[in-house]
Every structure is written in C-alpha cells, then in structure tokens.
Amino acid sequence: MNMEMIENYFKGKTKNLSFIELKEDSFIEVNDYTIEDYIPLPIITDVLVEEINKGKIYEEIKISHIIEGIIYTLGVDSNFKYRDKYIEILFAYNCEIKDYIFNKGMIFLTESNYELAIVYFRALINIDSENINGMFNYGICLEEKAKNLIRIGREEEGEVFLKEATKYFETILDISENYSLAYYKLGYHYKYFGQFLKAKIIWERFLLLDDDKERKQEIREEIASIEDDSNYEEGLNLFYSGKYDRALEKFINLKIKHENWWNLEYMIGLCFKEAGNLEESIEHFNNGIELNGDVVDLYNELGICLFSIGKFKEAIEAFTIGIDKDENDYKIICNRGVVYYQLGLYDVATLDIERAYKLAPQDEIVKRFKMNLDEIKRINNV
Secondary structure, three states: OHHHHHHHHHHHHHHHEEEEOOOOOOEEEEOOEEEEOOOOEEEEHHHHHHHHHHOOOOOOOOHHHHHHHHHHHHHHOOOOOOHHHHHHHHHHHOOOHHHHHHHHHHHHHHOOOHHHHHHHHHHHHHHOOOOHHHHHHHHHHHHHHHHHHHHOOOHHHHHHHHHHHHHHHHHHHHHOOOOHHHHHHHHHHHHHOOOHHHHHHHHHHHHHHOOOHHHHHHHHHHHHHOHHHHHHHHHHHHHHOOOHHHHHHHHHHHHHHOOOOHHHHHHHHHHHHHOOOHHHHHHHHHHHHHHOOOOHHHHHHHHHHHHHOOOHHHHHHHHHHHHHHOOOOHHHHHHHHHHHHHOOOHHHHHHHHHHHHHHOOOOHHHHHHHHHHHHHHHHOOO
C-alpha cells in the first residue's frame, strides 16, 4: 500500500509528458547513436505547447527537448518500456549525463522546486542505483514532500513518504558507511518515529564522522534532548529480553527525574511482578493509575497481581474499572472471567468469556476457558 501511494504520486506526473512518434523509416541521429522510428520521443507538455505556439515544432525537434523529456520520463516511470533505450540515448548525447542530471536537480532543490528536483534525482537513481549523492538528495525531496503533507493534516500520507526517505538514507549506509549526512538525517527520522535509542546511536556515529562544528553542536543538543527517552527505550529492550534487574535499574533512575511518567510506574510494576514481588507491583500500578487513570493495562496488571495474592474482590473491582475504560479490551474482560471461573461463579464467568471470545476468537487462552466452561455446562446439563 505504501509503495502504491508513492508510485501513484509519480504516475500522476506523467500527465506532464507528451510523446512524439517519428514517421515510418525515419530516424534521428544523436552523435553516433541512431534513434529509430519505433521509439516514442518524450517531451514535456509545456515545452511542446510553447514550441507549437512559436511555430517551430513542425520545422525540427530539438534534441535538448527530447533529452529533458527522457530524463523526466525516467524520473516518473522507473519501469518505462523503453527505459534501457532511453538510457543509451542519454549517454550518447552526453557521456557526463549523470553529472548533468544531478546538477539540474540541485538547481531545482536550491530553488525549493521540490516537485521537479524529486523527478531528476529519481531519474538519476533509475540510471545509477548506487549513486549515493542522488539518493541523499532524493531522500531530502521525499522528506520535504512528507513535511508538506503532515503540515496540511495528511499525516498518514506524509509518513509514507518519510519512511521512503528513511529507506534511502539507510541504503546509502549499506553502500558507504561513512556518509555522515545520512546519519544526520536518519537520527531525525528515528526520533520522529519514537525510536529514540536508535536515533541516539546513529547520531553518536555521526559525531565521529562529521567535521562541521555547527552541525555537531546541533546534534549534541539533540542527543541531550532525547537522553531520557532513549534510556527508557533501552529499559524496555532489557525488559523484553528478560533482563529484569537491569531494566528495573534503568526505570528507577529515570523516575528520579520524571515522577509524573505513568509509564515508568507501569514498567517498574512489571519488573517487580516478574521478580515475584507482587506487593511492590501493586503499589506501582496504583501509582500509575493516580498519574493516568485512563490506561487499561494498569488496571489489568493490578487485577492480576491482586488475584495472585488472594484479593479476589479487589481484583474484580480493578478489572471492572478497566473494562469501563475500554469495553473492547478482550484481555481484561477475559481476566475478570477467569477470576469468576476460579471462584466457581460459572454463570458470570461465561458472560465475560463469551464476550472476550467474540472480540478475539483466535486467542488461545480465551478459547481454552471457553471450552472449559462449555464442558462444565454440558456436564451440568445447563
């Protein structure tokens, strides 16, 4: 879907092209290269109209207009039928054609004409898939397109273009790992998408490679601004890797600075839960609820801990409050049903489990308890 959106964007630009067909058995010489009559010759429509208005189009076709049309075609349609022939024509016209396309793209870029710049840089990449300078500036154009879309409220579309730019900056590093400006840009992209640890690591690499003092100072300030977010993310990685003690240390250190982060209370609670310290977990889940009483996961984990220490009534109350916050969270509905099930309250347990099953029929835990309750009902002829 994402690639389709980008392809459609470029296909929409094909409306700016017209094609001229040579008369049968005629040809055009481009230096030592012969363009035969079966090859359609692209020309930018505005240029064609201008030439017609001047009355010159019937006298001769300017090769320079065809060259610009070919470049534009390769930029908007990377799989054009005559792609290979067009590339041959370009190199026959000018053996330094890649430099020409790059410089023309840079002119458009410095003029903030991103709609044309993006076509030229894409054409360059179509001709030379490992042209890292072309890739970098193509990425900048994609980024600008993304910013404009986000600015006018089309955030989802904008992020598609931003992710495409990210892909090209990452590809640059696959080709040349010392291309410092790719690290510079990637850090901002990772930061935007909430990948703070990744942004920090990539920016630290940038600081080792770049020589520009102002850019380096800018990035030092950026790293400082995301330090706590990156430490939190590192804590999450440690937690999900099963390194609960180290994760807990990260979270507790962060809590000293951020007492109002409910998610810290949540993660600290989970760490204590994994360590079997349920009383501490309950305290931190309650702290999290005081900071943000709308987070269903806090009530869910609180209810699990309360149930585990035998406080069944309190567990049901916690689950019920959470369910009231989100009636479609099947996990917390199922968990309340499990408590009823364990207490032998099969009728009310069935209501919750059936409700959870309708929301998530694929969940194995929900299916198991549903089967158990169905069996109980069968045995009791209910």
